[in-house]
Amino acid sequence: xxxxxxxxxxxxxxxxxxxxxxxxLGLVLIGRADQNxxxxxxxxxxxxxxxxxxxxxxxxxxxxxxxxxIGQLFDLESENTQLRxxxxxxxxxxxxxxxxxAQNDALKSSLNYVPSPAPxxxxxxxxxxxxxxxxxxxxxxxxxxxxxxAMVGAIAMDGRGVAGxxxxxxxxxxxxxxxxxxxxxxxxxxxxxGAPALMTGTNGPDPALLYWAPGQPPAEGAMVLxxxxxxxxxPGLPVGIVHYNAQNDPVILPxxxxxxxxxxxxxxxxxxxxxxTPIPHSLPKSTTHSRHH
Amino acid sequence: MATGPAIRRRPSLWRQLDALSRLAFPIGFLxxxxxxxxxxxxxxxxxxxxPVFAMACVFFWSLYRPSSLPAPxxxxxxxxxxxxxxxxxxLWAVLLLLLHGATLASRRRLVPQSFYMxxxxxxxxxxxxxxxxxxxxxxxxxxxxxxxxxxxxxxxAVGLYPAMxxxxxxxxxxxxxxxxA
Numbered sequence: 001x002x003x004x005x006x007x008x009x010x011x012x013x014x015x016x017x018x019x020x021x022x023x024x025l026g027l028v029l030i031g032r033a034d035q036n037x038x039x040x041x042x043x044x045x046x047x048x049x050x051x052x053x054x055x056x057x058x059x060x061x062x063x064x065x066x067x068x069x070i071g072q073l074f075d076l077e078s079e080n081t082q083l084r085x086x087x088x089x090x091x092x093x094x095x096x097x098x099x100x101x102a103q104n105d106a107l108k109s110s111l112n113y114v115p116s117p118a119p120x121x122x123x124x125x126x127x128x129x130x131x132x133x134x135x136x137x138x139x140x141x142x143x144x145x146x147x148x149x150a151m152v153g154a155i156a157m158d159g160r161g162v163a164g165x166x167x168x169x170x171x172x173x174x175x176x177x178x179x180x181x182x183x184x185x186x187x188x189x190x191x192x193x194g195a196p197a198l199m200t201g202t203n204g205p206d207p208a209l210l211y212w213a214p215g216q217p218p219a220e221g222a223m224v225l226x227x228x229x230x231x232x233x234x235p236g237l238p239v240g241i242v243h244y245n246a247q248n249d250p251v252i253l254p255x256x257x258x259x260x261x262x263x264x265x266x267x268x269x270x271x272x273x274x275x276x277t278p279i280p281h282s283l284p285k286s287t288t289h290s291r292h293h
Numbered sequence: 294m295a296t297g298p299a300i301r302r303r304p305s306l307w308r309q310l311d312a313l314s315r316l317a318f319p320i321g322f323l324x325x326x327x328x329x330x331x332x333x334x335x336x337x338x339x340x341x342x343x344p345v346f347a348m349a350c351v352f353f354w355s356l357y358r359p360s361s362l363p364a365p366x367x368x369x370x371x372x373x374x375x376x377x378x379x380x381x382x383x384l385w386a387v388l389l390l391l392l393h394g395a396t397l398a399s400r401r402r403l404v405p406q407s408f409y410m411x412x413x414x415x416x417x418x419x420x421x422x423x424x425x426x427x428x429x430x431x432x433x434x435x436x437x438x439x440x441x442x443x444x445x446x447x448x449x450a451v452g453l454y455p456a457m458x459x460x461x462x463x464x465x466x467x468x469x470x471x472x473x474a
Contacts, residue, residue: 019364042379053331053332129333260335
């Protein structure tokens with residue numbers, strides 16, 4: 001052990017706080033100057049933490065299910081009747097959906113419709129809820145064979161609708177920015193007419209709806225789908241339903257269950273995105289070449 | 294205490310491990326707590342709890358055992374908080390250092406005071422830091438961030454500190470007491 005003189009040690013201990021303060025302020029500056037720096041650090045930390053979170057998220061879910069089972073024993077009867085009614089209702093809807101699908105196929109074939117290419121997707125467990133005070137994000141564990149560069153920008157959906165998109169991906173984990181985050185801006189189309197609007201996160205449970213055409217206010221209960229304006233999203237993914245809140249502002253009730261996400265499917269559409277995509281994907285080489293010549 | 298070279302003996306391995314675990318208790322508990330708060334329980338307010346928990350720990354250890362949580366470790370905790378919670382890098386490192394410094398400066402006057410006094414002082418510090426974080430992040434994103442999370446943080450700070458202090462005081466006298474090793 002190195003022996004230091006007492007005055008030197010005292011001076012050192014008095015200096016640590018100011019030096020560390022300068023160091024942290026420097027980090028703030030570096031973080032502001034180079035946004036990728038924090039992103040790299042965060043992806044590294046997420047990769048490190050994801051296996052640990054994966055270990056504990058299994059038992060948490062098991063505990064949730066078992067307590068749910070005990071709670072459900074008491075109202076099995078009422079739940080059964082409710083499920084039977086719901087089942088009858090759903091069967092009716094299934095018939096409607098099949099009829100519509102057949103009609104849709106017939107119309108598409110008469111229009112020479114070119115279907116959009118099927119995206120590749122991964123299914124991942126939501127292993128950690130790593131939102132900040134002013135940020136909404138979750139951590140998803142990825143299978144080991146994933147390609148992190150292709151995952152950035154992938155669209156995350158739970159069973160019912162769009163939940164967010166991947167902002168950072170490492171080799172084992174991906175961080176999803178939820179649609180309720182303050183920085184989330186998603187172009188959407190409203191209702192059957194497909195009127196354009198922008199869905200913006202507010203840090204609250206329901207994202208706000210902005211920039212709809214002044215002549216066509218969004219209708220209460222209208223379906224909200226993603227729109228391909230700007231090229232970041234493929235068109236037609238279900239997002240939510242328009243609702244007017246107490247202040248009479250239109251908001252979107254998301255279809256995805258954002259408070260308790262368990263499984264997310266991450267769809268990456270690397271090929272059919274245009275050059276305007278805000279997050280860098282591998283650019284289609286032919287288009288860049290044709291521009292230069 | 295005997296310090297002569299003839300009497301001083303090298304402590305045994307178990308004794309050294311014991312001392313090490315006592316030294317590592319404050320930082321270990323803090324990191325473990327931050328890890329647990331990240332688990333997907335689906336409870337409301339988990340995100341707001343994270344900085345409040347870190348502030349309570351840093352305040353407590355800076356007040357009663359400053360050597361166990363020196364400034365470099367405080368910076369590491371702040372960076373961890375920033376990376377986990379998606380706040381601008383270094384923001385919470387600066388804020389926690391300010392808390393550390395302020396607590397050290399008011400230590401001599403604060404330690405002999407009653408628990409209610411330290412509780413009040415912690416609530417004021419937490420309120421000031423949360424408001425500062427809100428203001429800085431509003432400035433950096435150039436829009437006024439919602440104030441509701443701020444109120445939640447204040448409620449957590451006031452409500453959490455007595456429970457945390459009850460646990461940490463026990464640890465401070467028992468498993469984390471370096472002088473008992």
